[in-house]
Amino acid sequence: MKKLTKLAAAALTGVALLIGSNVKAQIITPNKLRFGVGVEGGLVTGNAHNYSNTELGGTARLQYGLSNNLALTLTSGYYNFFGKQQPNSTVNYQSLGMVPIKGGIKAFFTPNLYFGAEVGAGIETKTFLPQGVNQDFVAKDTKLIVSPALGYASKHWDVGVRYENFSGQSNNYGLVGLRLAYGFGL
Template identity: 50%
Template sequence: MKLLSKLTAAVLVMGALFFANTAKAQTTPANAFRLGLGIETGVPTGLARLGSTFTLGGTARLQYGISNDFAATFTVGGYHFFPKKIPGSDKRYGSYGEIPIKFGFKEFFVPNVYFGGEAGIAYEKLEEGWGPHRLDLSPGLGYANKTWDVSIRYENFSGADQPRFGMVGLRLAYGFGL
């Protein structure tokens, strides 16, 4: 929980700094495309925390402004779950990753602050090949201006007859208009 507290504090500090510098920035101009390239880190939850220490990855998010306060999103990328050591040995659990393909939205409820939601599919990449694909649901809260997008979210991976797991993630992205 200490790491989660630090991630939350970092998001709040970065959000305050960005808000102080660009309080009047319009982030989702209607009828305009934006592309955000982000780096992501997180803490595994559920079954994933038993064999993983943290996650690291990157995503590309295409955003289309439907109105000045609402945008549709399309996100692709990848997350790597770094394995823990197996107790009582020098070996580690198997390494794996998730490759998400998600559609979603961003709703700005005050200037620069948004609630977002995404749904899609995630393909599991194991050391020895491909694993199952899963439903990927991801609600989040973020701050965005004309250049930066910082968000925190919960990502849930689930499937029929498969164990559920996820991560609490932090995303820092650089965005620009197309």
């Protein structure tokens, strides 16, 4: 509940900044699509920190401009949470794999700075198990993803920092991530 309160406070702060500013950003072209490909890395938080310290992934994002400072986004890709060494052992946990599918908004509050918010599903492709354990009969969950972000975008480059929360099936975890992307108009 405490994490949800912090997440809600961050989202409300971003909305307040958006409403409180009058911006004429040139990064978003209304009624036009942009496509971006990004590389990202993150530090694992929550329950997953027992099994992994870092995440590395790649994502593709489609962006549709609603106005000069507001766009809709659709993001998907692949995240790999690298398994860390098991306690009192030389064996690592198997990495967790996930396919995120998220929809959201990107709202500019200065010409290059934006607040982003995404929500979606994360489909686990692998779970944290000791190395060598057969994954064929292990349940892989689908998690609810909620992700606020702050970022900087230019005509082609987009750098964003976000907190991403994965929740469901009584197992909640997250990551603090950095995404570096190259984008272009379609």
